[in-house]
Amino acid sequence: MTAPTIVEAAVAQPSAVPAPPAGFTTTWSDDFTGAANTGLDTGTWRYDAGPGSSFGTGEIETTTTSTDNVYHDGNGHLVLKALHSGGDPNSGWTSGRVETQADGFGAQPGGVVRIQASIQQPDLSTANGAGYWPAFWMLGAPLRIGQVWPGSGEVDILEDINGRSSLFGTLHCGVSPGGPCNEGTGLGSGERACGGCQTGYHTYAVELDRSTSPEQIRWYLDGTQYFSLSSNQVDATTWANAVDHSYFIIFDLAIGGAFPAAFGGGPNAATASGGSLNVDYVAVYNKSPNYGTNIAQGKPTTASSAESAQFPASNATDGDITTRWSSAFSDPQWLQVDLGQNYNLNHATLTWEAATASAYQLQTSTDGANWATAYTNNNSPQDIQSTPLSATARYVRVLATSRASQWGDSLYELALYGSPTSGGGTGSLLSQGKTATSSSSENASFTAANAVDGNTGTRWSSAFSDPQWLQVDLGATHAISRVDLSWEAAYAKAFQIQTSNDGSTWSNIYSTTTGTGGNQSLPVSGSGRYVRVNGTARATQYGYSLWEFQVFGS
Incomplete structure (x- = not known):
């Protein structure tokens, strides 16, 4: 006997990802706008495909990568569909289970994270839904590097079983079986009514609140809190290991297993x-302590190594929690950001x-050569770390001396806060990305544009003769207050900084015959549309070579 088949209902119209709640910002979201019958964006999601029996919960389905089981419906929804074949209801099931590639979703110390989705549960009842087990949940990121469940944490935001039109919210933690969290049951809400959740979309959310004492986890249905847990309900170590870190998000539609069996099988x-689990959107919102503006975001960032071109240093300062820098698989490694001027870091x-x-250590420098340690972290178990600083620096680096896994050092985001030092005369960065030209280039790998691209891993290098010049067109006349030069080892011993309104007639606003190379920050006073470095004497037998040429003003 073949299982009866669900008749497709009318397609619901998608809703936009909601604006963040008051005090929050949107960290990440997906509203599943893929074309009809297309699979996942595997840059954002990964398939967790394989036999359900491997998940340790007694499930009997096989999860697949097929668009029969996991697909966009073309109307702004992700669909996970369970399909049966054959005559035995306890075999022949396929379905879907997916999880985010990113695992950096969490609350900073003193902050709050809210993970929310709009979902329609499978449109089934107790008459035809026995064995269905839809879920929207999160696992602790440490699980991905070998820390064991449930100690690394699991937060179930939505579970229902057997078409009961209900939901359960649960924290799994500690050890299994038993332990402080009563595993394998966990600490949960118990069954709560969820009227209309099979026939329409409802919002399911959880907040992890590290801004209150004791810390809390709160569960919500359609904006109304229905359950909470506090950190003082378990010992401090159990809570910290399960909650005070990042997570990755999972949607899945299981068939069979211990949970459905506990309610009739x-x-x-x-x-x-x-039957299908339909997801309209998923969003992560964060409320962070107000440290001010992140002065590292978008600034030139370099590193000792990168695992591949997919994980460059710049990912760690791009403001995107789903991109990351990842180093080679060895110690030590470093990541460095150039703030463009000195800041009083706090x-x-x-x-x-x-x-x-x-x-690791956080190290600071005013010149990019001499470093002082501002903060040291030894063997912290948390992957979200927040620390006060007291230092004045233009350059900040993370010097990682020991890895927590066999992989490299991998950082989603480095954020820095502080105020410019007095008398900086900085103005705005005017030159980055503007048109740059030069008297010559050593070869096609070392063009003028490299010196204004904001990337301290690329450079301009001239022919091996004097004089040579590098020029940037700011696009309009500006007042110039500072010029920063980041020289490669082949620097200028004698050079001038010159400005022009027409690109033909030049005025000196700085001149030296005793250049020292390295990183130079030169206060100047002048105006012009065009600014150039005019090198008249080289310090080496090679050409003139600049990693970055930055012009500041108003």
């Missing part, structure tokens, strides 16, 4: 094939991927 001969936050550094 299934599937059975009446269980329908074709705070730093680091969001590590699961492959975190178990020991």
Whole structure:
């Protein structure tokens, strides 16, 4: 006997991802706008495909990568569909389970994270839904580098079983079986009514609140809180290991297993094939302590190494929690950001991927050559770290000396906070990305544009003769207050900084015959549309070579 099949209902219209709640910002979201019958964007999601029996919950489905089971419906929804074939209701099931590639979703110390989705549960009842087990949940990022469940944490935002039109919210933690969290049951809400959740979309959310004492987890249905847990309900170590870190998000539609069995069992001969978990959107919102503006975001960032071109240093300062820098698989490694001028630094936050550094220092420098240690972290278990700083620096680097895993050091985001030092005369950066030309280039790998691209890993290098010049067109006349030069080893011993309104007639606003190379920050006073470095004497037998040429003003 073949399982009965669900008849498709009318397609619901998608809703936009909601604006963040008051006091929050949107960290990440997906509203599933893919074309009809297309699979996942695997840059954002990964398929968790394989036999359900491997998940340790007694499930009997096989999760697949097929668009029969996981697909966009073309109307702004992700669909996970369970399908049955054959005559035995306890075999022949396929379905879908997906999880985010990113695992950096969490609350900073002193902050709050809210994870929310709009979902329609499978349109089934107890008459034809026995064995169905839809879920929207999160696992702790440390699980991905080998820390064990449930100690690394699991937060179930929505679970329902057997078409009961209900939901359960649960924290799994500690050890299994038993332990402080009563595993494998966990600490949960118990069954709560969820009227209309099979026939329409409802919002399910959880907040992890590290801004209150004791810390809390709160569960919501359609904006109304229905359950909470506090950190003082378990010991401090159990809570910290399970909650005070990042997570990755999972949607899945299981069939069978221990949870449905506890409420009558299934599937059975009446269980329908074709039931689906439909997701309209998923969003992550954060409320962070107000440290001010992140002065590292978008600034030139370099590193000792990168695992591949997919994980460059710039990912750690791009403001996107789903991109990351990842180093080579060895110690030590470093990541460095050039803030463009000296700042009085007062705070730093680091969001590590699961492959975190178990020991590192935050080091500061005013010249990029001489470094002082401002903060040391030895073997912290958390991947979201926040620390006060007291230092004055233009350059800040993370020097990682020991890894927590066999992988490299992997950092989603380095955020720095502080105020410009007095008398900086900085103005705005005017030159980055503007048209740059030069008297010559050593070869096609070292063009003038490299010196104004904001990337301290690329450079301009001239022919091996004097004089040579590099020029940037600011696009309009500006007052010029500062010029920063980041020289490669082949620097200028004698050079001038010159300005022009027409690109033909030049005025000196700075001149030296005793250049020292390295990183130079030169206060100047002048105006012009065009600014150039005019090198008249080289310090080496090679050409003139600049990593970055930055012009500031108003």
